Each structure stands twice: as C-alpha cells, then as structure tokens.
Amino acid sequence: MTVELDLTADPIDLTAALVDIPSVSGDEDAIADAVERALKAQAPHLEVVRLGNNVLARTTLGRPSRVVFAGHLDTVPVNANLPSRRVDGVLHGLGTVDMKGGDAVMLHLAATVTEPTHDLTFLFYECEEIEAIRNGLGRVERELPEWMAGDLAVVCEPSNAIVEAGCQGTMRIEVRTTGTRAHTARAWMGVNAIHALGEALNVLARYETRTVDIDGCTYREGLQAVHISGGVSGNVVPDAALLRINFRFAPDRTVAQAEAHLREVFADFEVEVVDSAAGALPGLTAPAARDLMAAAGGDPVGKLGWTDVARFAALGIPAVNFGPGDPLLAHMQQENVPVEQITRCADVLRKLVTG
Template identity: 75%
Template sequence: MADPLDLAADPVELTAALVDIPSVSRDEARIADAVERALREQTPLEVVRHGDAVLARTNLGRPNRVVLAGHLDTVPVNDNLPARLVDGVLHGCGTVDMKGGDAVMLHLAATTPAPRHDLTFVFYDCEEIEAVHNGLGRVERELPEWLRGDLAIVCEPSNAVIEAGCQGTVRVEVRATGARAHTARGWMGVNAIHALGEVLRRLEAYEPRHVEIDGCHYREGLQAVGVSGGVAGNVVPDEAVLTVNHRFAPDRSPEQAERHLRELFRGYDVTVTDLSPGALPGLAHPVTRELVAASGGTPVAKLGWTDVARFAALGMPAVNLGPGDPSLAHTKQENVPVNQVRQCLEVLRRFLG
C-alpha cells in the first residue's frame, strides 16, 4: 500500500504522490481510496464515496457555493512513471491531465478552514474514455445536489490562466451512394467515392466563424477526420462515408450547429454520431468576476470541449483553471512547471479569502 497522501504538503510534492499512483481509466480504485482516506482523516469536510468518485464539501452557510472539479484518471502509461522533478519541471503521466489540478484542489480542501464561499470538491473517474462512462455524469444523475453551485471551476490544464466557457462539438458522417459495377465496365456504375469530391470542395472553401463573447475570442473549426469506402479492387464502390468534426462557438446551440452542417452538406445523407453543447463564458456573474480579479489576468476562450459544459448545462457559469500546457496532455513528454502549480493555488487562495 502506498504511503498516505499528505494534503498539507507542498502541492508539487502532492502532485508527484498522485502521479505515482497509476490510475488509467477504469482502474481508479487505488487513487480514489487514497483521496477518500486523506479527506476523511485530514479535513473536517463532509465526504461521500460514489463508485470511484470522491466528493467532499463544506457546510458553512455561506451565501454562495463554488464547485471545484477534477478527474482522477489518466490515459495509459507510456513509459512515463514514476514522476521526475527536473529543473523546476515535474514530468510524468498525469502531471498535466490533470493531477496537478487535483493536488491544488486537495491542498485547498485541507488548508482553507474558513473560505469566503462554501466549497464542493468533486474528484471523479473515467473522464478520458467515452462520455457515457464519465463519473461526473454518473454523479449528476444519482447525486445531483452535489453539483449545485454558483460557479464551477474545472481544474483542467489551462497554463494557469482562466479559460472561460468552451466550444461545443458535433461529429457527423456524410454519406454518398452510388451503384456497383465491374471496374472494366465502370461507366455502368456510379462511383460513391468520387461523389465525395464535392463534399471535400465545400470543406476546402469553408470559412470558419470568429466569435467574441464577453471579451473571449472563439474560433470555430470544421475538419474531415475520417473516410471509408470501397468494396474490392475491381468493383466500383456504391457507398462512401466522410466523417467530419465541427467545433462551434458557445453562442450556437447544438441544434443550430447540426442545422448548419445539414445545410452545408445539402444533397447528402448526414448522420450525427456525437453532439455536445458548448458553455458560455459567464464572466458577468459576480462570483466569476471575483475569480477573474483574484487571477490578475485576462480570461481567454477555451478552444476545445471540457466538462465545464456539463456545469453550464446545470445553469451555472463555469471556467477552466489549472496548471500545465494542455497541448502536452496524453503525450509521453507530459510535464508541468512547478511554478504553475503554485500559481493556481495562490489564485484560488486569493479568491477564497
């Protein structure tokens, strides 16, 4: 059994301790056990275990509640354990995505006895795999009162700056049909792969929107991400499918984004295979303004989808704030500068008073 986590320790040391507990998606029991034990033994918080999610909260009667959320799982280890500290940079699987953020949350839970706002801490499982398994969704369905608040902070990596809201995402299959024939008599068939040429031309000519919301600039994207088709080396194919991913600004609803793609690919069969809403920045909310003031910086748009969208769907503003460069997530070179871990901690300390 690993040594117990010391939540009051330097958050960089706590990050390393978390990294050294492997927790690939669906195998989070060991780290959840360690987090649960530490929270029960080292904090006065109300603590609940739900599967491999661990929930903790204050009940101080404050007028506002802030929810801090972080997932415990990682992608598969890629010869990047145990953690290594080199020249002020902590290397290892999960340092960025997102055990640095988890360490900040755990340290705050143990060292903030009288926060300005009531706090809920949500450590959840299975974020790195299909959304249907996401532990945050399970908590929302079965313990919804634990996700209620006035602001949600998801401590995903954001280079220690506030990333407000997030883009929505929709994935569609654009299907072309034709008629089979022997390639020696190709004129007798209709080549479905050739028919996708028009779809590709529309994609090539597409100009994505640039949208400003609450001072945050969202740039939309539309990309072909997969293609399939073909029957045999001597057969004109009668079906071909192009998979397209659209990242849309949060001023559009999922329904509007779907209608946009159906209009763009008019004349083709379009099937939606994945659709998730974005999240508006919510920077005008008083509690969010407090966080922005405490950060001393300028929020930027989140160009991607994160679980802030789940909180936004519950009717509260939500932001990303965590240590590490998100472009290093899921890579063998994953690492986090220790100054960013401490920077996030200090921002949240100022915010919580």
C-alpha cells in the same frame, strides 16, 4: 500497498505523490482510496461521500454562495513516464498536466481552508479520459445532482494557469453517398459513390470558419474531415462511401443550431449526426467569476476544445477552466508542468475562497 497522502504538504509535492499512484481510466481504486482516506482524516470540517471511484467533499457553513471545484483522477495509459521526477523546476510524469496538478491544488485547499468566504464543493471523479457514458461527473449529476450545485464551477483542467472561459461545442456527422456497382472494365455501367464524395470535400475546402468574440473571449470554429471510407474490391465500382466530419462550434450556437448549420452546408448530401455536445458560454459576469478574475489577474481566453465545464453550464452554473500545465502536453509521453504554475494556481484559488 496503501498510500498515505499529506494534504497539508506543498501542492508541488502533493502533485508528485498523486502522479506516483497509477490511475489509468477504469483502474482508479487506489487513488480514490487514498483521496477518500486523506480527506476523512485531515479535513474533518468537510462532509465526504464516496460514489464508485468518485470522491466528493463539501462544506456546509451557510455561506451565501458556493464554489464547486472539479477534477478527474484518471489518466491515459502509462507510456514509460512513471514515476514522477523533478528537474530544474519542472515536474515530469504521467498526469502532471492532465490533471493531477489541478487535483493536488484542490486537495490542498480542501484540507487547509477551514473558514472560506464561500461554501466549497470538491468533486474528484473517475473515467474522464474514456467514453462519456463512464464519466464519473456524469454519474454524480445523475445520482447526486445536489453535489453539482453552485454559483461558480472551476474545472481544474490544465490551462497554463490562465482562466479559460467556457468551451467549444462539438459535433460529428457522417455524409454518405450511394452509387451503382459495376465491373471496372465496364465502369460506365456503374455510378461511383467515392467519386460522389468529391463535392463534399470541395465544400469543406471552400468552407470559411467563423471567429466569434464573447465577453472578450475569442472562439474560432473548425470544420474538418476526419475519416473517409468506401470500396468493395480492386475491380468493382463502389456503390457506397462514407465521410466523417468534426465540427467545433462557438458556444453562441446551440446543438440544434449547429446541426441546422451543417445540414445547410451539406444540403445536397445525406447527413447523419452521430455525436454532439453543447459548448459553454464564458459566464464571466457572475459575481464569483469576477472574484476569480480579480484573483487571477490578466485577461481570460476562450477554451478551444470541449471540457466538463459544459456539464455545469448546461445546469445554468457559470464555469471556467483554471489549472496548472500546458494542455498541448496532455497525453504526451513528455508530459510535464513547471512547478511555479502549481504554486500560482494554489495561490489564486486560495485568494478566491478566502477573499
């Protein structure tokens, strides 16, 4: 069935329409088709390009600055939470928070703001909720990098309609221990690798997390064991064991500095870095970011977690998270968003792009 979106409709109604198009990661054809078709029909002032199931649109008005808006079209798998429903000022359904409310705000602005004070770019992308190699924003960066350029990037991920600045970096390491196998009846002849992990766990228990203030935003680091494994059978002293650890670090550390810190913390162990992603500094001193803060009012907060703002920060583009919905409800069956947050985000971003 072909779905027709009305981009001039109230962003609340547009959110509901987007939610009712199933778009689990890897199956975004229908929603990407609907978004592309609507932008081409209802926003003739925009250049529109399709790249896989990524839909890109932008103005070329020669403004002195450009604001880039980014939002992913995919969701986690359906969990008996479709179609959408509205109850007492709250919109329920898969994607209402993560992140079709933000997409609706972006689409509404794209179609209805024809004379912005900044040039505008809108990036609607696929496969954010799964492995990073399939992330559509990464594909845009690799194949059409000029579409990522701007003076400010606003990732419309849920933030309770409050500006969340920057984001934490993340790193996963593996600590391995080795020993000598032996029969448990003659355990003194072996060396137990699982027991040897005890000191690594003690290191974690003693570790004092760091809290950092950057541009008025607070980032609290975290170092946690997330997996432990080892063992051969019920009567063998194990000769190998593995501990996986996740480090969420403040954006004043680079990936290299985070790795050096962990190697110092676990200096007595074999450490392997298996995954890492840099964080993003707040970037609130950029002129366009100041304009956003003036439009939003209130104080920004640091983003506790990693988002695609880091992709823009790595390109030297200040980036923030700003969108409707409580991020704590993302991926939950009871995902829902107060409709007033959708309206607030649309109003704030309209003020940003129209002055």
